[in-house]
Amino acid sequence: MRLLSCVGSIASTLLILHSADAGMTGLGHLVKRPTFPEDREFQAELAAAIASGTVKNATFRQLIDHRRPELGTFSQRYFYNSEWYVGPGAPIILRTPDEAEVWPGYTKNNSQAAVFAKTNGAAVVALEHRYYGKSSPFTNLTTTNLQHLTLENAIQDVIYFAKNVVLPFDVKRSSSPDKAPWVLTGCSYAGSLSAWIHRLYPGTFWAHHCSSAPVEAITDFWQYFEPAREAMPKNCSTDLVNVVKHIDQVLSSGDAKAAYALKKKFGFEALSHNDDFGFAILTPFWYLQNRWFGDSGADPFYRFCDYIENVFPNTTHPARLPGPEGVGVEKALDGYAKWSTEAYIPGWCKGYDYWTKESNTSVVCWDTYNERSPLYHDYRVDNAADRQWMWMLCNEAFEWWQVAGPRGVSPGYVSKFVDTEYNHHQCAKLFPREGNHTYGLNLGRSPATVNRWTGGWGGWGDEKPLRRIMFASGEWDEWRAATVSSDRRPGGRLKSTPDAPVWVIPNGTHCEDASYKNAQANPALAKIFDEMMVKMHAWIDEFYIERRLTRPAF
Numbered sequence: 001m002r003l004l005s006c007v008g009s010i011a012s013t014l015l016i017l018h019s020a021d022a023g024m025t026g027l028g029h030l031v032k033r034p035t036f037p038e039d040r041e042f043q044a045e046l047a048a049a050i051a052s053g054t055v056k057n058a059t060f061r062q063l064i065d066h067r068r069p070e071l072g073t074f075s076q077r078y079f080y081n082s083e084w085y086v087g088p089g090a091p092i093i094l095r096t097p098d099e100a101e102v103w104p105g106y107t108k109n110n111s112q113a114a115v116f117a118k119t120n121g122a123a124v125v126a127l128e129h130r131y132y133g134k135s136s137p138f139t140n141l142t143t144t145n146l147q148h149l150t151l152e153n154a155i156q157d158v159i160y161f162a163k164n165v166v167l168p169f170d171v172k173r174s175s176s177p178d179k180a181p182w183v184l185t186g187c188s189y190a191g192s193l194s195a196w197i198h199r200l201y202p203g204t205f206w207a208h209h210c211s212s213a214p215v216e217a218i219t220d221f222w223q224y225f226e227p228a229r230e231a232m233p234k235n236c237s238t239d240l241v242n243v244v245k246h247i248d249q250v251l252s253s254g255d256a257k258a259a260y261a262l263k264k265k266f267g268f269e270a271l272s273h274n275d276d277f278g279f280a281i282l283t284p285f286w287y288l289q290n291r292w293f294g295d296s297g298a299d300p301f302y303r304f305c306d307y308i309e310n311v312f313p314n315t316t317h318p319a320r321l322p323g324p325e326g327v328g329v330e331k332a333l334d335g336y337a338k339w340s341t342e343a344y345i346p347g348w349c350k351g352y353d354y355w356t357k358e359s360n361t362s363v364v365c366w367d368t369y370n371e372r373s374p375l376y377h378d379y380r381v382d383n384a385a386d387r388q389w390m391w392m393l394c395n396e397a398f399e400w401w402q403v404a405g406p407r408g409v410s411p412g413y414v415s416k417f418v419d420t421e422y423n424h425h426q427c428a429k430l431f432p433r434e435g436n437h438t439y440g441l442n443l444g445r446s447p448a449t450v451n452r453w454t455g456g457w458g459g460w461g462d463e464k465p466l467r468r469i470m471f472a473s474g475e476w477d478e479w480r481a482a483t484v485s486s487d488r489r490p491g492g493r494l495k496s497t498p499d500a501p502v503w504v505i506p507n508g509t510h511c512e513d514a515s516y517k518n519a520q521a522n523p524a525l526a527k528i529f530d531e532m533m534v535k536m537h538a539w540i541d542e543f544y545i546e547r548r549l550t551r552p553a554f
Contacts, residue, residue, distance in 0.1 A: 042105065045108070046104060049081070056080055057079045061076075066156035066160065081123065084120075088175065090554070092124075093185060094205075095124065096193045097130075098129060098190045102133055106124070112514050112515065115529075120536070121554025123167070129388075151450070155193060183207045188211070192213045194208045195469070198469050199455060199460075200454065207540065217447030223482075224402040227476040231288055235322045239329070243333050244413060245412070252416075267345045270362075271363060275415075279368075281336070292509060293519075307338055310334070348365065349364050391439065397449070397450070402418075468499065470502070470535060471484050474504070475506050476509050478510065484502065501531070505525050
């Protein structure tokens, strides 16, 4: 999944996308697209696999609207790898679509989907989400043309594909879902799709894997920041809470000169709106979401904390590090501002094609109140504002706005000026009404609308026992609060059973189990990863046993 807000969040996550080698467009993933620890080596291997034809792509004629088939079809792209496929009747591992251009790396080597395939003699297929990459029914993403981008259509795309696709390596459809087990796997929003398909439309897929999968839509998702309490060093946490209190006091004081001086200290004096400033300095928390066990190099999340504690790069290491009490508001504020001006702002906005002529210290890309911002008016499929995901947040309406939350309950890392209205005003600017066409929030939809349909947190295993579905979340996953492993879920975390195992990965973050290399780097995850593989193999065996079929040898 992706980070919450449009223009502000776009700017705040560009570095994450750079590090993901995913180009310079789009919001940072709620789910980032997994980047494996040996990224350069893996990318070279993937490029070779594509060049040799081991990893191929094809297209499928998908319905524009599953409730209105008369509207016709569009071309939906997918990548596939059949190198481990042992022949007719063998399993198919389908990687559920992300809210992004499809990534061929899901079909190769160390991705979890590929490991499922390798250990089961299966082929692996990665499907592209409608309205992304090469799979959009429209090239111009106006409010009118986005009407067919719905959760219902996204779910039905996956089911319709499985039931109707003629895979190039299986032209006789000997491995169609009625003849072979299809496994649906995904992380973050893709994991949510897998979970919702299991619940709402069971039968097509034999087994489901759902990693870091939010199932409860939430308007004011301040719980997103709770895992940082445990992940963050105590001195950094203490100081950050006190600094944010100080920032809010200054911005609320009515002293315009003091507010301007504060923003200037951080390099954001050009932002006249306090919510833009408050959101802009939240970026370190996106770093936490995107750190994995297998990552190498400097950790930007802890590097930020070093700045807060006045332990700066290229300086003599202090004889004594700050204790849990921290360094105090004054020094921590200085460190926060130093991080902003040295390690954060330089080159950020200039990295967009829109603002290449701006100065290296420009903050124009964080201004969500500029109605002329090209981020609001770029209607291309490969736009930099990620209109598609923002449409889902504003229209379905998932919302999931990562906001300050109530004082004394929420962690206190976020300025009070970052609230739901800050995000709602961006919906209005992104999706102006066109005749009768508007977005769902304007029509009275809310997260409650989604949760009534999907069941949200509730109902998992309550109505009937769950079968052949597995869930995983990281202990420090900032999205865990919206998953079945949320501590705020009525009745507590979903209990693990043999038919529906649930894992919480100690110290793990978002989509931690998506890469085998992460498992190799962490013994606790290695054990969980192995358990997943054993369980999935047993479930696939059950398909052939229940149907009295001979499982293809591998």
